[in-house]
Amino acid sequence: MLSNSKICVLLGSLLAIIGVLFLLYKSDDISVYVQGHRINRFTKHAGHYVMSSVERESDDGSFSVILKWKPGILEKELKISPVLKDLRATFKVDANNECEFKITNFEDSRFQLPENEPFPFTKQKQGTKSKESNLFETEISRVGQKFYFELRRKQTQEIIFSTRNHPIYFTDKYLEISTNLDESMIFGLGDRRTDFIIKSGKYSFWTSDAVTIDDGQPGKQLYGFHPMYLRRDVKNNQFHVTLFRNAYGHQVDYKQNSHLTYKCIGGNIDFKFFIGDSNPETSIKLYHNYINGWALHPFWVQGFHQCRWGYKNSEQLMDVWNNYNKYSIPLDSLWTDIDYMYKYQDFTIDFEKFNLQQMQQIYNLSDPYGVHWSSIVDVGIALESDAAYRGLDMNVFIQSGRTNKTFIGKVWPGETYFPDFNHPNSTDYWYEGLKNLTSFGLQQDGIWIDMNEFDSFVSGEIIPNQTIVDKILDYLAIAPPSLPFNPLGMEQIDHKTLSLSAKHYSGENALLVNATNNYTITQYDIHNLNGFGEGLATYRAAKKLGRNLIFILSRSTMFGSGRYVQHWNGDADSTWEYMRYSIPAIMNYNMYGIPFNGDDICGLFGDVTAELCARWQQLGSLYPFSRNHNGDNSISQEPYAFPDSPYVLSSTIKTLNIRYQLLKFYYHLFVRANGTGTIFRPLFWQYPADNQAYQQDMQFMIGDYLMAAPVMEQGDESQQVTYSCFYVPQNAIFYDFYNQTQVQSGKYCQNISFDAVLPLYIRAGKIVHIQDKNTVLRSRFLDNIFTLMIALNEENLAQGSILTINDYNYDENIISNCQESGDCVANILALGQFKQTNIFELSLQVESESKNTNYQTIYVDKLIVSGISLNGETYSKTVYLDQNPFAIDRDGLSYKLEIQL
Numbered sequence: 001m002l003s004n005s006k007i008c009v010l011l012g013s014l015l016a017i018i019g020v021l022f023l024l025y026k027s028d029d030i031s032v033y034v035q036g037h038r039i040n041r042f043t044k045h046a047g048h049y050v051m052s053s054v055e056r057e058s059d060d061g062s063f064s065v066i067l068k069w070k071p072g073i074l075e076k077e078l079k080i081s082p083v084l085k086d087l088r089a090t091f092k093v094d095a096n097n098e099c100e101f102k103i104t105n106f107e108d109s110r111f112q113l114p115e116n117e118p119f120p121f122t123k124q125k126q127g128t129k130s131k132e133s134n135l136f137e138t139e140i141s142r143v144g145q146k147f148y149f150e151l152r153r154k155q156t157q158e159i160i161f162s163t164r165n166h167p168i169y170f171t172d173k174y175l176e177i178s179t180n181l182d183e184s185m186i187f188g189l190g191d192r193r194t195d196f197i198i199k200s201g202k203y204s205f206w207t208s209d210a211v212t213i214d215d216g217q218p219g220k221q222l223y224g225f226h227p228m229y230l231r232r233d234v235k236n237n238q239f240h241v242t243l244f245r246n247a248y249g250h251q252v253d254y255k256q257n258s259h260l261t262y263k264c265i266g267g268n269i270d271f272k273f274f275i276g277d278s279n280p281e282t283s284i285k286l287y288h289n290y291i292n293g294w295a296l297h298p299f300w301v302q303g304f305h306q307c308r309w310g311y312k313n314s315e316q317l318m319d320v321w322n323n324y325n326k327y328s329i330p331l332d333s334l335w336t337d338i339d340y341m342y343k344y345q346d347f348t349i350d351f352e353k354f355n356l357q358q359m360q361q362i363y364n365l366s367d368p369y370g371v372h373w374s375s376i377v378d379v380g381i382a383l384e385s386d387a388a389y390r391g392l393d394m395n396v397f398i399q400s401g402r403t404n405k406t407f408i409g410k411v412w413p414g415e416t417y418f419p420d421f422n423h424p425n426s427t428d429y430w431y432e433g434l435k436n437l438t439s440f441g442l443q444q445d446g447i448w449i450d451m452n453e454f455d456s457f458v459s460g461e462i463i464p465n466q467t468i469v470d471k472i473l474d475y476l477a478i479a480p481p482s483l484p485f486n487p488l489g490m491e492q493i494d495h496k497t498l499s500l501s502a503k504h505y506s507g508e509n510a511l512l513v514n515a516t517n518n519y520t521i522t523q524y525d526i527h528n529l530n531g532f533g534e535g536l537a538t539y540r541a542a543k544k545l546g547r548n549l550i551f552i553l554s555r556s557t558m559f560g561s562g563r564y565v566q567h568w569n570g571d572a573d574s575t576w577e578y579m580r581y582s583i584p585a586i587m588n589y590n591m592y593g594i595p596f597n598g599d600d601i602c603g604l605f606g607d608v609t610a611e612l613c614a615r616w617q618q619l620g621s622l623y624p625f626s627r628n629h630n631g632d633n634s635i636s637q638e639p640y641a642f643p644d645s646p647y648v649l650s651s652t653i654k655t656l657n658i659r660y661q662l663l664k665f666y667y668h669l670f671v672r673a674n675g676t677g678t679i680f681r682p683l684f685w686q687y688p689a690d691n692q693a694y695q696q697d698m699q700f701m702i703g704d705y706l707m708a709a710p711v712m713e714q715g716d717e718s719q720q721v722t723y724s725c726f727y728v729p730q731n732a733i734f735y736d737f738y739n740q741t742q743v744q745s746g747k748y749c750q751n752i753s754f755d756a757v758l759p760l761y762i763r764a765g766k767i768v769h770i771q772d773k774n775t776v777l778r779s780r781f782l783d784n785i786f787t788l789m790i791a792l793n794e795e796n797l798a799q800g801s802i803l804t805i806n807d808y809n810y811d812e813n814i815i816s817n818c819q820e821s822g823d824c825v826a827n828i829l830a831l832g833q834f835k836q837t838n839i840f841e842l843s844l845q846v847e848s849e850s851k852n853t854n855y856q857t858i859y860v861d862k863l864i865v866s867g868i869s870l871n872g873e874t875y876s877k878t879v880y881l882d883q884n885p886f887a888i889d890r891d892g893l894s895y896k897l898e899i900q901l
């Protein structure tokens with residue numbers, strides 16, 4: 001017999017051999033620890049899963065099979081292996097365009113996200129239709145062979161997912177699977193500031209507080225958790241969405257036109273596929289339907305917002321408010337950041353600094369100048385505050401996995417507890433807190449939930465009376481102390497967040513996820529759900545407080561959050577680079593089902609220059625969520641704060657007036673979409689066959705109506721202009737929003753003054769309704785009278801839609817008319833033709849969207865018609881109907897008028 005020490009020597013040398021082989025093979029170092037031994041992972045000498053038997057096959061193409069691990073030579077000699085030996089792989093057809101592929105342990109007992117409310121779940125249930133109707137087909141290895149799975153689009157044979165020639169590893173805390181990706185462009189892939197087309201790189205998925213640009217190195221992810229991508233198969237020009245339905249931290253290694261590898265620290269291998277067509281919106285709508293759609297925000301939120309971390313008292317708020325009023329800058333909400341709280345404690349107001357009477361004056365909506373109050377609530381609860389005592393009573397805080405006492409971290413108020421939104425009492429607790437905040441005589445119309453990754457100023461935890469900060473590493477009970485794989489690269493995974501051993505409620509009646517088999521749910525399992533859980537609790541609290549349409553601005557989100565909250569891109573540096581990446585980030589969030597999103601206009605950190613702030617105001621004037629937000633230590637950046645550069649103020653006013661002219665139009669796109677689909681889109685969305693359109697992620701579209709080409713570069717300070725170009729896709733015609741000049745496919749360059757408005761173009765064939773006759777400073781003063789901008793296409797046709805409601809200010813009006821009983825959308829069709837050489841007849845028709853359209857009368861008193869072509873020239877004409885406005889009401893409309901050229 002060998003002595004123990006000899007075994008150790010033997011093992012040591014074997015491990016060394018593996019290590020050497022490994023290094024020769026691949027430099028990517030992943031190790032798995034088994035029974036105290038470190039196994040350098042998975043060389044080509046490692047084993048693989050074999051297709052063992054077919055368990056079940058259904059007529060619709062669904063199946064389940066059993067996989068068995070076949071150890072490699074070295075594993076056999078070592079007699080240790082990190083992998084789970086028996087697995088079950090399941091393919092399930094949910095509909096002819098939706099399917100899922102899953103690998104679990106044999107018993108399927110591992111912790112995972114539930115597939116029901118409040119989480120995303122499959123709505124389409126096709127039942128037992130035949131395989132033939134599926135848009136896809138699968139192929140798997142034969143029994144006895146190395147396992148692979150392949151999913152193809154039937155019509156084109158393009159590969160949607162294929163593990164062929166890639167390893168699959170499934171250990172307790174490390175899972176790996178790859179797919180081939182030929183001739184692809186992918187979009188999405190999580191919360192990060194980067195180009196819209198994803199470049200090769202390593203992308204982390206782990207909700208974190210970060211101010212960074214993602215250059216393809218791990219650890220550059222931001223606040224949200226959205227493990228999906230939209231893929232364009234370049235050869236066939238078809239789109240689909242792939243969702244990795246696993247909430248654990250992971251990293252995706254992506255090599256363009258080659259493959260994509262998931263490396264994950266827990267759960268199951270779990271994919272959902274949404275098989276669209278050549279229109280990217282088709283795939284996204286399927287995805288949104290699965291993630292439960294998105295919530296509609298109240299109308300006023302569509303207006304402009306001003307915020308600053310550093311409005312330290314109500315005098316300063318007054319000053320901002322007075323300046324906005326003095327300079328006639330449109331504004332719907334003036335925000336307060338953490339400054340308003342007493343010692344930064346949640347659900348309090350520091351009345352010594354924030355005078356109640358002054359606040360009530362600013363936030364009095366009966367006053368023509370009154371604005372809405374939106375304010376921050378952080379997730380950390382200060383020790384020794386009222387909210388802390390109450391939370392302890394109700395037992396709602398996260399527990400330390402180390403001391404078994406209430407977990408302590410550190411945020412703005414100092415040491416804090418963190419609510420456990422899985423605890424049955426947590427919703428009541430959160431409701432009580434938010435209700436307390438309403439009891440002071442101010443209504444919090446916008447609820448801003450921040451730091452909810454959860455962000456903490458210490459990495460790990462504070463143990464009372466020891467300044468100990470736990471590191472994740474001794475939690476995992478696998479020696480030596482290290483994660484098998486760190487999805488954040490060099491960055492410590494508990495960097496600025498809670499210890500991963502921190503414990504969540506794991507008993508009965510959990511609010512988010514139930515534990516199974518006496519499992520204790522930890523931060524390790526549900527860190528990425530923190531923001532989702534708080535969003536849901538806040539939403540439920542707001543409902544209970546009687547709100548109808550709810551506005552919650554949440555920094556951390558997960559797939560499915562859009563049903564409850566809205567989002568902004570988080571902290572931004574006041575740089576051109578950050579401004580540029582705001583556009584792809586907003587497009588991403590449209591794909592993630594949180595279309596109401598924006599970036600901090602003029603940036604949060606650092607001093608913005610006047611020129612950058614003017615350009616950012618111009619760009620931001622068409623962000624869905626438009627808010628100037630500044631940091632505590634920066635120079636002031638309200639639009640009027642640049643007296644030496646008056647163009648900041650003048651261009652902001654002009655460009656925000658355009659926003660308000662378009663406000664009802666913009667909002668109507670959200671209402672009309674009814675909870676699925678995108679609003680703020682890339683150019684290629686409408687022109688998916690134009691390869692050049694894919695490169696233009698600094699231009700954007702609002703619905704399929706408007707194209708904006710903001711100035712994104714620094715210009716010539718002495719001339720106060722920037723030479724700026726934009727691209728009009730193949731076969732496209734647009735009209736300048738301001739002067740109706742036609743632009744056709746090609747590149748256009750011009751000097752644009754610092755004092756400009758956002759360059760904007762209407763797509764030919766579209767009707768946009770605007771309100772351009774009076775400027776209003778608050779959204780609630782917009783009337784029911786519209787101008788139709790009719791951009792005819794080459795067939796002299798144009799169409800659009802409009803909401804047939806006359807009051808957007810009462811949520812109930814919108815909910816009951818547009819969402820609950822029928823709809824509130826009327827379609828408008830315009831058709832033109834020449835009656836004589838110089839007389840153009842335009843007929844307008846209004847048709848209900850459905851039989852159930854509700855009508856409240858609205859009026860049209862002006863038409864701006866562009867694209868009237870005669871002898872190779874195009875003309876535009878403005879027609880004033882002031883004396884005789886026409887009504888859009890239940891009777892429908894058939895309206896004809898003659899335009900003399």
Ligand SMILES: *[C@@H]1O[C@H](CO)[C@@H](O)[C@H](O)[C@H]1NC(C)=O
Pocket residue numbers: 347386387388389390391429430432433436
């Ligand atoms: C709400 O206010 C009451 C009365 O001040 C206080 O006792 C309670 O602890 C507060 N609750 C929370 C969650 O802050």
Ligand SMILES: *[C@@H]1O[C@H](CO)[C@@H](O)[C@H](O)[C@H]1NC(C)=O
Pocket residue numbers: 393394395424425
């Ligand atoms: C919920 O709070 C009550 C006190 O309000 C407490 O008695 C109860 O134990 C708490 N529930 C749980 C599951 O901890």
Ligand SMILES: *[C@@H]1O[C@H](CO)[C@@H](O)[C@H](O)[C@H]1NC(C)=O
Pocket residue numbers: 401402403404
């Ligand atoms: C915490 O609780 C666990 C499980 O009940 C127990 O094993 C552990 O010893 C406890 N730790 C401390 C420090 O009390």
Ligand SMILES: *[C@@H]1O[C@H](CO)[C@@H](O)[C@H](O)[C@H]1NC(C)=O
Pocket residue numbers: 464465
């Ligand atoms: C921590 O120290 C404080 C005073 O320094 C003492 O009052 C308290 O009891 C100590 N707490 C623990 C848990 O030892």
Ligand SMILES: *[C@@H]1O[C@H](CO)[C@@H](O)[C@H](O)[C@H]1NC(C)=O
Pocket residue numbers: 114508509510511512513514
């Ligand atoms: C947890 O399980 C209980 C009992 O089965 C159930 O009533 C509850 O809805 C479950 N909670 C969640 C979040 O799934």
Ligand SMILES: *[C@@H]1O[C@H](CO)[C@@H](O)[C@H](O)[C@H]1NC(C)=O
Pocket residue numbers: 516517518
């Ligand atoms: C959970 O633990 C309890 C007591 O600790 C035990 O009675 C029960 O059988 C366990 N349940 C499971 C599913 O293991």
Ligand SMILES: *[C@@H]1O[C@H](CO)[C@@H](O)[C@H](O)[C@H]1NC(C)=O
Pocket residue numbers: 736739740741750759
């Ligand atoms: C319309 O505006 C564009 C710039 O937006 C300009 O290039 C063009 O010359 C203008 N056309 C007319 C007719 O003013």
Ligand SMILES: *[C@@H]1O[C@H](CO)[C@@H](O)[C@H](O)[C@H]1NC(C)=O
Pocket residue numbers: 293674675818819822823824
């Ligand atoms: C909007 O979607 C909801 C489901 O989310 C549906 O019940 C309702 O009928 C839809 N309304 C319209 C007008 O399509």
